[in-house]
Amino acid sequence: MNEELDSQLSAMFDDQLPPSECELLARRLSRDEQLKARWGRYAVMGAVIRAERGVRLNAPLAGRVSAVLLAEPALGAQSVAGALPRRGLRWWQPVAAGALAAGVAAVSILWLRAEAPSSVASLSARLTTPAAASGASVIPASARERGGRADSYVVPPSPAVPAIVVPSTELANYVVAHSMFSSPVARRNLLSAFMTSEPAAAGAEEPPDDVKSAAQ
Amino acid sequence: MSADVSDLSLVRRVQRGDKGAFDALVLKYQHKLVKLVMRYVRNPAEAEDIAQEAFIKAYRALPQFRGDSAFYTWLYRIAINTAKNAVVSRDRSPIEYNIDRHDNDESYDMQGRMKDSETPEGLVLTDEIRTTVNAAIDALPEDLRTAIVLRELEGLSYEEIAAAMDCPVGTVRSRIFRAREAIDHRLREVFEGGLGRAEELG
Numbered sequence: 001m002n003e004e005l006d007s008q009l010s011a012m013f014d015d016q017l018p019p020s021e022c023e024l025l026a027r028r029l030s031r032d033e034q035l036k037a038r039w040g041r042y043a044v045m046g047a048v049i050r051a052e053r054g055v056r057l058n059a060p061l062a063g064r065v066s067a068v069l070l071a072e073p074a075l076g077a078q079s080v081a082g083a084l085p086r087r088g089l090r091w092w093q094p095v096a097a098g099a100l101a102a103g104v105a106a107v108s109i110l111w112l113r114a115e116a117p118s119s120v121a122s123l124s125a126r127l128t129t130p131a132a133a134s135g136a137s138v139i140p141a142s143a144r145e146r147g148g149r150a151d152s153y154v155v156p157p158s159p160a161v162p163a164i165v166v167p168s169t170e171l172a173n174y175v176v177a178h179s180m181f182s183s184p185v186a187r188r189n190l191l192s193a194f195m196t197s198e199p200a201a202a203g204a205e206e207p208p209d210d211v212k213s214a215a216q
Numbered sequence: 217m218s219a220d221v222s223d224l225s226l227v228r229r230v231q232r233g234d235k236g237a238f239d240a241l242v243l244k245y246q247h248k249l250v251k252l253v254m255r256y257v258r259n260p261a262e263a264e265d266i267a268q269e270a271f272i273k274a275y276r277a278l279p280q281f282r283g284d285s286a287f288y289t290w291l292y293r294i295a296i297n298t299a300k301n302a303v304v305s306r307d308r309s310p311i312e313y314n315i316d317r318h319d320n321d322e323s324y325d326m327q328g329r330m331k332d333s334e335t336p337e338g339l340v341l342t343d344e345i346r347t348t349v350n351a352a353i354d355a356l357p358e359d360l361r362t363a364i365v366l367r368e369l370e371g372l373s374y375e376e377i378a379a380a381m382d383c384p385v386g387t388v389r390s391r392i393f394r395a396r397e398a399i400d401h402r403l404r405e406v407f408e409g410g411l412g413r414a415e416e417l418g
Contacts, residue, residue, distance in 0.1 A: 007389070007393045010389070010392060010393040011392075011393070012222040014367060014373075014392065015220055015223065016389065017221070018221075019221050019225065022221050022222050022224075022225040023225050026222070026225040026226050026228075026229050026237060026240075027229065027234075029237070029240050030226070030229055030234050030237035030240060036236075036239060036240060036243065037407075038400065039240055039244065041400050041404065042244075043244050043246070044247070044345060044403065045364075045396060045400070046368045047251075048345065048349035048350065049349070049353065049364070049365060049368040049369050050368060052247050052248070052250075054250075054263075055247045055254075055260070056250075057342045057345040058341045058342055058345065061250065061264050061268060061271075062239060062242040062243045062246055064264075064268055065239075065242045065271045065272060065275075066238075066242070068268070068272055069235055069272065069275055070235075072275065074233035074235060075230060075231050075232070075233055075275075075278060076231070076234075
């Protein structure tokens with residue numbers, strides 16, 4: 001071992017080493033087992049010279065303390081954890097995930113709604129033309145009795161009427177399919193809002209002229 | 217030289233998460249702390265348990281240690297409180313020590329107590345360590361022996377030893393280091409032999 005290093009270790013043991021050298025040697029001492037063993041023997045010498053008679057000089061106290069502290073978190077890690085408590089980390093994670101999922105769903109709804117008028121028009125034209133030609137109505141009798149309101153997506157169309165893919169049903173399916181990524185509360189709110197707003201929206205929306213004329 | 221600077225650099229390392237630096241502090245103060253606790257409890261093994269508890273309490277409390285006092289002073293207080301609590305909880309009376317009592321009386325008393333709990337191998341090894349160190353000190357040149365004894369027994373600083381021995385501080389540092397090297401040369405053999413014996417015994 002380096003004699004200068006040992007000389008520094010001896011001076012450090014006596015608190016007689018300059019602080020700058022102490023910093024470097026403390027780092028080395030904490031990692032170098034050989035240096036640490038020598039440091040421990042310096043302590044034993046002192047105990048013998050001071051005639052500390054009742055003390056077991058071969059006592060494995062340092063090893064026992066070290067073994068207990070193995071299970072303890074390092075102090076630096078503790079202070080970092082203290083700055084950001086774990087409990088704080090737990091509550092906002094699902095909320096953030098739910099908010100993100102709800103945001104994606106809301107953007108999707110808005111986008112689909114923005115796309116809806118043209119697709120409704122084209123789809124309606126495509127689906128109603130044969131019916132109009134044959135004199136049949138695309139609106140079932142029950143709907144006509146209700147004043148021509150469109151079907152709800154939860155009520156299957158009458159078997160007499162050809163299957164009509166209503167855009168709002170697609171939209172509902174889309175929302176349901178994506179609801180697995182949102183929190184239960186957000187999912188329920190989103191679906192409830194959608195279900196309650198859908199009939200009103202359908203009622204407010206004016207059907208195209210050709211559909212109106214066919215209904216009449 | 218400011219006192220406690222080396223302890224403080226080790227303490228700062230521990231506070232930054234370096235557990236190895238705490239090992240060095242335990243190694244340095246374990247004998248002093250056990251000796252201190254033995255003022256309160258009879259059994260050396262029990263004193264070691266209390267000292268161990270004090271070290272662990274100190275480790276856990278280190279984030280609050282600001283360095284206003286010396287580390288050993290702070291540790292000393294923790295050990296005293298731990299020992300007092302242990303005595304109260306076990307309903308035992310603390311042993312009153314007369315610090316003016318002659319060392320030989322105390323050593324006889326302590327040796328008698330040690331024999332109650334120490335294994336024969338442990339006693340032999342402790343005696344061997346003590347004999348080796350004392351023999352190595354006796355074999356030292358006068359200037360080295362004086363320097364190490366003034367430092368370890370009287371607790372003088374290097375400046376004070378330099379003044380007492382009428383030599384530069386650097387010479388004192390060198391003498392103390394050479395004294396330790398000479399003692400360590402013999403002591404290392406005992407420790408390595410002792411460890412080997414302990415392993416053989418299982």
